[in-house]
Amino acid sequence: MDSEIEQRLEPSEPETLHGISGSPGIVVGKVVVFSPQDDGLIRYRLEPGAAAKEEARFLAAVERAEQVLINLRQQFEGDLADTVAIVDSHIRMVRDRMLLEQTLSLIRQKQINAEWALTRTLGIIKKKFDHIADDYIRSRFADVEYVARLVAEQLTGQGRSFPAGFAEPVIVAGEDFSPEDTIRMHTDKVLGFLTEKGGSTSHTAIVARSLGLPAVVGVSGVTSRCRTGDTVILDGYEGRVCLHPTMDQQRLHLEYDRQHRAFSDEMSWYIRLASETVDGLRVRLSANIEIPDELESVIYYGATGIGLFRSEFGYLQGSRLPDEESLFVIYRDMAAALAPEPVTIRTLDIGGDKLFTRLPELRLSRERNPALGLRSIRFSLREKSLFQTQIRALLRASLHGKLRILLPLISSLSELREARAVIDSVMEQLATEGLPFNPNTEIGIMIEVPSAVVMADSLAAEADFFSIGTNDLIQYSLAIDRGNEYVAQMYDPLHPAVLRMISQTVEAGHRQGIEVSLCGEMAGDVFTAPVLLGLGLDELSMRPSAIPHVKRLLRHSTFARLTALAANVLKCKDSSEAAALLNQYLTANYPDQFIDRDERARAD
Amino acid sequence: MNRVVWESKIANPNGVHCRVAAKLTDIVAAHNAQVWITGRGEPVDCASILEVLSLSLIQGSVVAFTAEGPDAELAAQAINRLLSAKEEG
Numbered sequence: 114m115d116s117e118i119e120q121r122l123e124p125s126e127p128e129t130l131h132g133i134s135g136s137p138g139i140v141v142g143k144v145v146v147f148s149p150q151d152d153g154l155i156r157y158r159l160e161p162g163a164a165a166k167e168e169a170r171f172l173a174a175v176e177r178a179e180q181v182l183i184n185l186r187q188q189f190e191g192d193l194a195d196t197v198a199i200v201d202s203h204i205r206m207v208r209d210r211m212l213l214e215q216t217l218s219l220i221r222q223k224q225i226n227a228e229w230a231l232t233r234t235l236g237i238i239k240k241k242f243d244h245i246a247d248d249y250i251r252s253r254f255a256d257v258e259y260v261a262r263l264v265a266e267q268l269t270g271q272g273r274s275f276p277a278g279f280a281e282p283v284i285v286a287g288e289d290f291s292p293e294d295t296i297r298m299h300t301d302k303v304l305g306f307l308t309e310k311g312g313s314t315s316h317t318a319i320v321a322r323s324l325g326l327p328a329v330v331g332v333s334g335v336t337s338r339c340r341t342g343d344t345v346i347l348d349g350y351e352g353r354v355c356l357h358p359t360m361d362q363q364r365l366h367l368e369y370d371r372q373h374r375a376f377s378d379e380m381s382w383y384i385r386l387a388s389e390t391v392d393g394l395r396v397r398l399s400a401n402i403e404i405p406d407e408l409e410s411v412i413y414y415g416a417t418g419i420g421l422f423r424s425e426f427g428y429l430q431g432s433r434l435p436d437e438e439s440l441f442v443i444y445r446d447m448a449a450a451l452a453p454e455p456v457t458i459r460t461l462d463i464g465g466d467k468l469f470t471r472l473p474e475l476r477l478s479r480e481r482n483p484a485l486g487l488r489s490i491r492f493s494l495r496e497k498s499l500f501q502t503q504i505r506a507l508l509r510a511s512l513h514g515k516l517r518i519l520l521p522l523i524s525s526l527s528e529l530r531e532a533r534a535v536i537d538s539v540m541e542q543l544a545t546e547g548l549p550f551n552p553n554t555e556i557g558i559m560i561e562v563p564s565a566v567v568m569a570d571s572l573a574a575e576a577d578f579f580s581i582g583t584n585d586l587i588q589y590s591l592a593i594d595r596g597n598e599y600v601a602q603m604y605d606p607l608h609p610a611v612l613r614m615i616s617q618t619v620e621a622g623h624r625q626g627i628e629v630s631l632c633g634e635m636a637g638d639v640f641t642a643p644v645l646l647g648l649g650l651d652e653l654s655m656r657p658s659a660i661p662h663v664k665r666l667l668r669h670s671t672f673a674r675l676t677a678l679a680a681n682v683l684k685c686k687d688s689s690e691a692a693a694l695l696n697q698y699l700t701a702n703y704p705d706q707f708i709d710r711d712e713r714a715r716a717d
Numbered sequence: 718m719n720r721v722v723w724e725s726k727i728a729n730p731n732g733v734h735c736r737v738a739a740k741l742t743d744i745v746a747a748h749n750a751q752v753w754i755t756g757r758g759e760p761v762d763c764a765s766i767l768e769v770l771s772l773s774l775i776q777g778s779v780v781a782f783t784a785e786g787p788d789a790e791l792a793a794q795a796i797n798r799l800l801s802a803k804e805e806g
Contacts, residue, residue: 202735202766205742211767238767245773253735253770 127357132332134352135311135318139370140284140304140327141363146341147287158476159224167220171227172213174267179207181263199256206260211238228268235261284347286339289330289596290317305347307354309335312601319634321349323403323656325410329354331598376704380661384415388664394672397652398660399457401632405443408450410657415664418454420654421519421580421632422447424503425463434499440506448514455515457580457630457654459559460503462521464488484594489522494531504539511551518554519580524562526571532556533575557630561585566614569621579622580654583633587611606635607688607695612644616683619649630654639666643698644691646670647679669702719750719789724781725800732775735766737799742766744795750786752796763796 159167186200206212212234219230238257245251286307306321306328321328327349339345339356346355346366350373355362389395399420400411411419427435427443448456464483475496480486493500507518518536523529536556543550560566561582573579587606588595595604605611615631622629630652635641637655642663645653653663678698685691729737745752745763753760754772760783761768774780780800784793 198736198739202739205739205766209767210762210765238771241767241771245771247732247773247775249731250734250770250773250775256735257767 127359130332130335130354132329132352133312134349135328135330136321136349138327138349139366141346142284142304144286144339144343144345145283146336146339157226164221167227168217174264175207177267178263203260228265231261231265286336307335309333310598311596325658383661383664388667390667390670390672392671396646398664399652399654400657401654414657414660416657416660418451419456420630420652422458424458437502437506441509444506444510445513448510448516452514455517457517457519459519459521461493462489490520501539504536508543508550509548511554512549518556521559523558524564529558529575560618563590566618569618573622573625573627578628581615581618581631583635605688606641607691609685612683616648639703640695640699644679644682647675666702719787721784721789721793723793724779725797726779727774727776728801728803730776738766738769740799741769748788748792750784750788750792752784752792754780755783756781
């Protein structure tokens with residue numbers, strides 16, 4: 114008997130799973146596994162005459178949820194009387210008149226979908242329960258919520274709970290995390306990220322890097338192999354996860370991590386130094402950020418301004434859209450904190466698919482292909498009042514520092530003109546209202562659609578600066594979805610077509626005398642940065658922690674060597690040749706042990 | 718139509734919590750009768766566990782009931798037994 118228990122308690126064998134390095138760093142900790150799906154339910158208005166069908170859909174989901182509970186009850190029956198009693202009360206609730214009739218009547222009267230009606234019903238019930246004086250009974254609302262979630266899961270055909278907080282810092286594992294997920298998890302309670310899907314440029318990886326947390330992505334099978342509570346080593350340098358590690362393994366990994374951190378300390382040396390080559394070529398190294406909280410690390414890492422602030426942040430949080438005043442305060446504080454360095458704020462770069470559920474009043478219909486659909490500047494030009502609010506906030510903040518406005522996804526000159534016309538009219542409006550702003554605020558455009566590269570000379574004549582968004586430019590020009598695990602490995606920053614497009618854009622911009630910046634992941638990668646420096650970009654914008662590394666490269670180079678490297682790389686006919694040249698360069702200019710293995714493998 | 722009006726005093730130390738409320742709705746479902754709790758604003762239908770729970774009936778409170786239907790008498794007795802019990806049986 115005793116030996117049997119001991120055997121069961123014996124730890125499982127150590128096991129290593131391989132994925133892709135999403136963000137560097139090593140952590141040892143307990144895992145929390147998330148099942149796939151967001152808690153955010155889809156909300157939409159019904160088409161006329163669809164209410165009856167929706168009611169039937171809801172009732173069918175209730176029936177299925179009830180069946181789930183009945184099955185659960187059977188499992189416990191016999192030995193767990195208390196549990197059975199609770200499940201019994203849940204079975205009553207799922208068929209309860211208050212829940213059913215209220216939801217059905219909302220579907221019918223408000224013409225809204227079942228998920229939405231259910232959520233509203235839950236709100237109504239919550240109000241009733243909130244008035245209950247007795248703590249014990251009031252806390253039973255949790256049971257009602259649980260039952261409603263069961264029904265919702267049956268409606269959507271998916272199940273996932275999204276715990277709000279954890280007792281101790283944990284490694285979060287899941288299929289993939291949307292930016293909203295990762296933003297919501299942005300607390301001191303997360304040690305690192307682990308995902309089944311995605312590559313080094315997936316959203317999870319990008320967000321993890323910007324938060325300075327280790328991440329391993331694309332580890333297939335990880336959510337089924339790991340259980341919540343398991344201890345793992347997450348090795349973000351090598352893209353590995355070690356399940357059930359021995360104490361020795363844990364020690365070894367932490368030692369390697371210490372060496373890495375020592376190297377980072379050396380890097381911090383570079384923070385205060387100028388970003389220039391031995392022979393005096395200066396390149397601005399700026400920061401990409403997603404949330405205002407990152408301002409601190411922007412300043413810490415010595416960024417020469419912000420090359421890209423992704424302004425979607427305020428739009429994906431909270432229950433309503435941000436108003437002009439709250440946007441103004443964010444923009445003003447950011448511009449003021451970094452003045453006189455430039456702060457480049459990109460206008461809303463969001464897809465209709467994201468706002469579809471947030472803003473049912475816009476009555477957007479579902480898109481078959483959101484990546485090629487109503488998003489970004491196209492969305493802003495359709496929902497003009499939303500766009501105007503953001504432009505008003507930006508212009509009003511423009512006097513508090515050097516604020517630059519960046520328009521995303523521009524694909525033609527007429528689109529740029531239309532956007533500028535909106536900005537002009539907002540300027541007139543502000544002037545009439547007597548609100549101060551800088552009328553010379555620079556308006557730049559993202560170069561991320563292949564058509565914009567082709568038309569760069571015409572666009573340069575009417576834009577104040579260019580910012581090349583390589584993440585999307587690569588996806589659009591190579592027809593690769595970097596979040597798609599089947600083709601993610603074809604996402605290739607060194608594809609000759611990509612490098613030529615960057616080079617053409619720089620030339621077109623410089624012929625018109627405007628500054629050309631680059632803000633994709635390539636900019637902060639020590640492997641690809643040298644060729645970008647050699648191509649003549651005026652600014653590279655990257656996650657703040659990468660700045661000292663790229664600066665170290667820059668300070669160990671000369672203008673002549675960098676331009677020669679770029680010229681040679683441009684002659685390459687495929688990316689493996691280019692990778693070999695860059696690898697050679699990196700080996701000569703960067704400590705060997707800290708060069709990413711994956712990237713070296715690509716060159717070999 | 719058979720109609721019974723009565724009052725029960727809640728004996729369970731935890732009041733009418735989930736399990737008691739579930740049993741109450743079970744009794745209503747098992748009898749050919751409709752049962753309401755009255756005297757607390759609008760009459761509350763005892764077939765709904767959520768309605769009953771939201772009344773927050775704590776130990777010692779006296780609750781007025783009305784039952785209607787062929788089984789009203791039987792339902793009234795069963796409910797009174799349930800609520801006057803100190804423990805769930």
